[in-house]
Amino acid sequence: MTPDTPHRPTTMALDKRAQRNILIAMLTALIAVIASVSGLNVAQQDLAIDLGASQGTVLWIINAYTLALAALLMPIGAVGDRWGRKPVLLAGLALFGLAAAIAAVAPSAGVMIGARVVAGAGAAMIMPVTLSVITSSFPPEERARAIGLWAGFAGSGGMIGLFVSAFMVDVLTWRWTFVLPIVLVVVALVFTALYVPNSSEGATHPFDTVGSVLSALAIGGLVLGIHEGPEKGWGHPLTIAGLVVGLAALAGFIVWERRQAEPLLDLSAFADRGLASGSATLLIVFAVMFGIFLVLFPFFQAVIGWSALRSAAAMLPMAVAMMPMSTVAPQIAQRFGSRRTMLFGLSLFALGLAGMALRASVEGGYFSVLPGLVVMGLGMGLTMTPATAAITETLPAEKQGVASALNDTSREIGGAVGVALLGSILSAGYRSSIEPALAGLPRELAEPAREGIGGAFGAAAQAGPQAPALIDAAQHAFVDGWVRSMWVGVAMALVAIVYVAVRGPVRAHAVDAPTPTNEVTALAAD
Numbered sequence: 001m002t003p004d005t006p007h008r009p010t011t012m013a014l015d016k017r018a019q020r021n022i023l024i025a026m027l028t029a030l031i032a033v034i035a036s037v038s039g040l041n042v043a044q045q046d047l048a049i050d051l052g053a054s055q056g057t058v059l060w061i062i063n064a065y066t067l068a069l070a071a072l073l074m075p076i077g078a079v080g081d082r083w084g085r086k087p088v089l090l091a092g093l094a095l096f097g098l099a100a101a102i103a104a105v106a107p108s109a110g111v112m113i114g115a116r117v118v119a120g121a122g123a124a125m126i127m128p129v130t131l132s133v134i135t136s137s138f139p140p141e142e143r144a145r146a147i148g149l150w151a152g153f154a155g156s157g158g159m160i161g162l163f164v165s166a167f168m169v170d171v172l173t174w175r176w177t178f179v180l181p182i183v184l185v186v187v188a189l190v191f192t193a194l195y196v197p198n199s200s201e202g203a204t205h206p207f208d209t210v211g212s213v214l215s216a217l218a219i220g221g222l223v224l225g226i227h228e229g230p231e232k233g234w235g236h237p238l239t240i241a242g243l244v245v246g247l248a249a250l251a252g253f254i255v256w257e258r259r260q261a262e263p264l265l266d267l268s269a270f271a272d273r274g275l276a277s278g279s280a281t282l283l284i285v286f287a288v289m290f291g292i293f294l295v296l297f298p299f300f301q302a303v304i305g306w307s308a309l310r311s312a313a314a315m316l317p318m319a320v321a322m323m324p325m326s327t328v329a330p331q332i333a334q335r336f337g338s339r340r341t342m343l344f345g346l347s348l349f350a351l352g353l354a355g356m357a358l359r360a361s362v363e364g365g366y367f368s369v370l371p372g373l374v375v376m377g378l379g380m381g382l383t384m385t386p387a388t389a390a391i392t393e394t395l396p397a398e399k400q401g402v403a404s405a406l407n408d409t410s411r412e413i414g415g416a417v418g419v420a421l422l423g424s425i426l427s428a429g430y431r432s433s434i435e436p437a438l439a440g441l442p443r444e445l446a447e448p449a450r451e452g453i454g455g456a457f458g459a460a461a462q463a464g465p466q467a468p469a470l471i472d473a474a475q476h477a478f479v480d481g482w483v484r485s486m487w488v489g490v491a492m493a494l495v496a497i498v499y500v501a502v503r504g505p506v507r508a509h510a511v512d513a514p515t516p517t518n519e520v521t522a523l524a525a526d
Contacts, residue, residue, distance in 0.1 A: 018195065030127065033096070100182050130150065152327060154384070281383060287415065343501060437477070441459075
């Protein structure tokens with residue numbers, strides 16, 4: 001083997017035991033990353049008290065991780081392709097585990113934010129590599145099922161993280177929320193070191209440093225602006241700065257990449273219907289899903305009156321429906337075609353949303369939303385796997401790190417957009433619905449009640465005999481705002497359905513000729 005020859009695993013030589021060990025390594029690493037995105041959401045009040053942090057600082061503790069992760073996905077995915085996916089993954093796991101340990105004992109909010117930024121950087125070294133290792137290591141007949149498992153855990157990992165974190169917060173303290181990620185990282189480190197083969201692009205052309213920096217600025221700026229808009233206002237300097245930097249860097253990235261012989265991301269690949277429809281589908285699905293997470297927890301806690309742990313447990317039926325469907329989705333796609341499978345999954349997804357929008361009520365409680373959650377989970381499981389496969393199949397085997405990063409970036413941007421859009425619609429609907437009930441209240445009580453259901457509960461403590469009526473009005477106003485946001489989610493799902501119907505994948509992808517060292521899956525399509 002010459003120095004310029006890439007080290008790739010011979011996928012045909014992987015036996016069942018080797019495949020299982022690789023999956024254990026990749027899925028445990030993936031769950032550690034995904035669970036950490038949402039885990040601290042249930043500990044916001046405890047973080048504020050223990051660290052003496054304002055609400056804005058607490059939000060930075062939570063969002064710093066997501067911001068660093070989203071910004072670095074594309075550059076680090078390319079680094080793994082070029083210099084080796086296994087060493088990047090091992091370094092990322094070590095960095096992530098160290099940052100989680102520091103966060104668990106952080107004495108101040110500043111240390112916590114720094115640890116979360118470092119953890120986000122480590123997560124960016126882990127998340128795209130987990131998928132690219134699977135696509136570069138598994139033979140075609142096993143790869144689709146492995147991608148299905150990856151997609152299922154990627155979609156449900158957030159719910160698992162919420163449940164475990166809620167248990168830790170209720171039973172122990174918020175600092176124990178970092179135990180699960182640390183344990184998963186240790187398992188992933190051991191299995192990666194022992195069983196995961198290394199693979200790389202082995203290219204000799206210069207690394208696209210300018211494109212990497214521009215992509216980080218573009219994604220980081222856009223995610224920052226979208227996150228800060230609902231909290232600080234769309235006219236706030238930080239929001240405007242993030243959006244302006246993000247859009248300017250995105251324009252620069254497009255211009256730069258189109259002029260490069262060996263770009264970080266070949267933008268002409270978006271002409272491929274599979275890549276374009278897969279990216280758009282994941283962006284929309286995760287936008288709606290993250291928007292639902294934003295809404296459901298207050299619904300369970302403030303409207304139904306459940307604890308954080310019980311509220312997290314109430315999300316699990318969605319994960320239970322999603323994960324097995326993700327696993328069987330490749331067989332369904334092989335028989336009926338990727339486009340039809342995605343269309344059916346999106347239709348179930350929209351149907352579940354519409355069911356919640358029609359049935360959700362204060363009086364109906366949990367069972368007014370449970371059927372919709374289950375149907376949504378089935379639809380997501382059926383949609384995510386072929387959408388993910390469509391992205392990874394479009395780019396050649398040596399660019400699987402970039403393909404995986406593009407897949408992950410679609411999810412992260414979708415999540416940020418969903419929280420901002422559906423959260424804003426929820427807030428506007430809540431305010432307009434509760435307004436008549438505030439007519440007779442003093443201004444010092446009406447103002448916080450108008451801002452949100454949490455403020456209404458705080459105002460009710462000082463409202464005397466008007467408290468029950470105020471709480472009832474706030475609960476019904478919250479559900480009214482939620483219903484409006486769900487109908488917007490239905491509209492977004494319908495847009496995805498139309499797009500996939502018109503521009504969805506219509507053929508199997510064949511970027512490279514299949515060989516034992518450079519294979520590309522060819523799932524049957526229409």
